[in-house]
Amino acid sequence: MPARILAFDTTRGEDPRGRMAPVTAPAYPYTGERDWQGDERALSRFFSGDVLGFEQIVRHYSTMVFSLAARLVGPTEAEDVVQETFLRAYHGLGNFRGESSLKTWLYAIALNRARARHGTLGRLRTIFTPGRVREDDPFASLDDAADPASTPEENAVLKERRTRLRAAIRALPEEFRAAVLLRDLEGLSYDEVAAVLSIPIGTVRSRLARGRALLREKLS
Amino acid sequence: MSARPFVPRLADEELDLLLSRSLDGDLSPEEEHGLETILAHDPAAARRKEELQRLVAEARALPAPAPPFALATRVNSNVSEKAGHGGSVFHRFGFYPPPGTAVGAMVLLGIVAVAITVLKPAPLRVAERMEGPVDVFFTKGAGGIAAPAAKASGALANAEPARAWSVAVRGEGARRWMLRRAPEGRPSVASTQASAFRITLDAEGRVTSVRALDARPVQPALLEFVRGLVFAPVVTATDGILRDEKAKDERAGAFLDRPAEHSSEIEVEISTR
Numbered sequence: 001m002p003a004r005i006l007a008f009d010t011t012r013g014e015d016p017r018g019r020m021a022p023v024t025a026p027a028y029p030y031t032g033e034r035d036w037q038g039d040e041r042a043l044s045r046f047f048s049g050d051v052l053g054f055e056q057i058v059r060h061y062s063t064m065v066f067s068l069a070a071r072l073v074g075p076t077e078a079e080d081v082v083q084e085t086f087l088r089a090y091h092g093l094g095n096f097r098g099e100s101s102l103k104t105w106l107y108a109i110a111l112n113r114a115r116a117r118h119g120t121l122g123r124l125r126t127i128f129t130p131g132r133v134r135e136d137d138p139f140a141s142l143d144d145a146a147d148p149a150s151t152p153e154e155n156a157v158l159k160e161r162r163t164r165l166r167a168a169i170r171a172l173p174e175e176f177r178a179a180v181l182l183r184d185l186e187g188l189s190y191d192e193v194a195a196v197l198s199i200p201i202g203t204v205r206s207r208l209a210r211g212r213a214l215l216r217e218k219l220s
Numbered sequence: 221m222s223a224r225p226f227v228p229r230l231a232d233e234e235l236d237l238l239l240s241r242s243l244d245g246d247l248s249p250e251e252e253h254g255l256e257t258i259l260a261h262d263p264a265a266a267r268r269k270e271e272l273q274r275l276v277a278e279a280r281a282l283p284a285p286a287p288p289f290a291l292a293t294r295v296n297s298n299v300s301e302k303a304g305h306g307g308s309v310f311h312r313f314g315f316y317p318p319p320g321t322a323v324g325a326m327v328l329l330g331i332v333a334v335a336i337t338v339l340k341p342a343p344l345r346v347a348e349r350m351e352g353p354v355d356v357f358f359t360k361g362a363g364g365i366a367a368p369a370a371k372a373s374g375a376l377a378n379a380e381p382a383r384a385w386s387v388a389v390r391g392e393g394a395r396r397w398m399l400r401r402a403p404e405g406r407p408s409v410a411s412t413q414a415s416a417f418r419i420t421l422d423a424e425g426r427v428t429s430v431r432a433l434d435a436r437p438v439q440p441a442l443l444e445f446v447r448g449l450v451f452a453p454v455v456t457a458t459d460g461i462l463r464d465e466k467a468k469d470e471r472a473g474a475f476l477d478r479p480a481e482h483s484s485e486i487e488v489e490i491s492t493r
C-alpha cells in the first residue's frame with residue numbers, strides 16, 4: 001500500500017479558544033504506521049491550529065505513556081513523566097516528520113524523560129525536593145491486583161512471582177531492560193522497538209535475547 | 221537404515237537468540253525447522269525453551285499499571301496552561317533542560333566564584349608616592365632585572381631586587397603630573413587614558429630602548445613623561461621604538477653605582493583613570 005502523503009495548511013486558523021499557541025510546521029508528510037485511525041485526523045487538526053487535535057492525542061495515548069512510565073520510574077513519578085512527555089510533544093510536534101508512528105515517537109520521548117529522572121540530576125532533584133517521601137519499593141502497588149477466581153494463597157504466590165519478576169526486570173542493564181519492557185510488557189513489535197530506541201532491528205533481536213536470558217538466569 | 225539428521229551444536233548465546241526469536245515468531249521456516257531439530261536432540265535446550273516460554277508468558281501477563289483518575293484531563297490542562305502562558309523560556313524554543321539543571325548551574329557558578337576568589341591575582345602593592353598625588357604600583361613579572369631602574373625611578377626604591385617589575389602609575393595625579401612635566405604639546409585625554417611601555421636597560425642600568433606596547437600612536441609628550449619616570453635619556457626613533465643614543469648621559473650615571481649583571485626590562489603602564 002503506497003504511503004499517503006498529507007499536506008497540512010499551517011497558515012490558516014488560530015486557536016479558537018485563544019489558549020494554546022498552535023505549533024506551526026511546514027507541510028508535513030505523514031508516512032508512519034497508523035496504529036490509531038485518529039492519528040492523521042488529530043494531527044491535521046493540530047497543524048491547522050485547532051488545539052483539540054492535541055487533546056485527542058493526549059486522550060488516546062496518555063494511558064499507554066503512563067504504563068511505560070510507571071514501569072520505568074514507578075507509579076508515583078509516572079504522572080510527572082507523562083506531563084513532561086506531552087508538554088515536550090506539544091512543542092516538538094512541529095519537528096515531527098512522521099518517519100515513525102506517533103505512538104513510537106511518544107514512547108521515545110517518555111523513555112528519555114524517565115531516563116532523565118533517573119539520571120544524576122534527577123536523583124539530585126529527588127534528594128532536594130522538600131517533602132518528598134522516599135519509598136522503599138515504589139513498584140509494590142503494581143503487583144497488588146489479585147485474581148478474584150483464585151484463592152488467597154494462590155494470589156499470594158502470584159504476587160510474589162510478579163514482584164520477583166518486576167525486580168529482576170528492573171535489575172537488568174538499561175539497554176536490555178528497555179528492549180524487554182517495550183517488547184514483552186508493552187507489546188511493541190521489533191520494528192517499533194527499533195524505532196523507539198533508535199537502533200537496528202538486529203540489535204533489538206540480540207538485546208531482547210540477552211535480556212530474556214539474563215532474566216531466566218536470575219529467576220531460575 | 222535411516223541416517224541420523226545433522227544436529228549443529230550452538231553456543232548458549234546463539235541458542236538464546238534463536239529461542240527468543242522463535243517465541244516472537246521471527247524465525248523463517250528453515251530456521252524454525254533447524255531449531256526444532258536441535259530441541260528434539262538436546263534435552264537441555266528443550267528445558268531452556270520451556271523456561272523462556274514461561275518467563276515471557278509471565279512477563280506479558282503482568283498487569284499494566286492503571287492510570288490515575290482524569291490523567292488526560294490534567295495533562296491537557298497542564299499543557300494548555302504552560303503553552304498558553306509561555307511556560308519556560310526554554311520550552312518555547314523546544315529545549316527541555318534535564319531536571320536539576322538549575323541546581324547544577326548554581327553549583328557551577330559557586331565553583332567559578334570560589335575559583336575566582338582563590339585564584340585572583342595578588343593586589344598591587346602601593347609604593348611610595350612620587351611627585352604629587354601619584355600612586356605608583358609595582359608587581360613582579362618575568363623578564364630581565366630592573367634593579368637599577370627601580371633605584372632610578374625612586375618608585376621602586378624600597379623594592380626587593382627582582383627579575384622584572386611592572387610599574388603602573390594611576391590616578392588623576394598622574395595626568396596632572398605629566399602635564400606639568402610636559403607643558404608643551406599636551407597629550408590629549410584619549411592618548412593618556414592608559415599607555416604601556418617596555419623599557420629595556422643594559423647591564424649597567426642604562427635605558428637602551430623604550431617600546432610602546434599600545435597599538436595607538438604615542439604622543440611625544442607621553443614619551444617624555446615615560447623618560448622622566450625612569451630618569452633616563454631617550455631619543456625618538458621610528459616604529460614606536462625609542463633607542464637611547466645618550467647612554468652615558470650624566471643623569472643616567474647617577475644610578476650606575478650598582479650595575480646589574482644582566483640586561484633587564486621594566487614595563488610601565490600609565491593610566492590617568
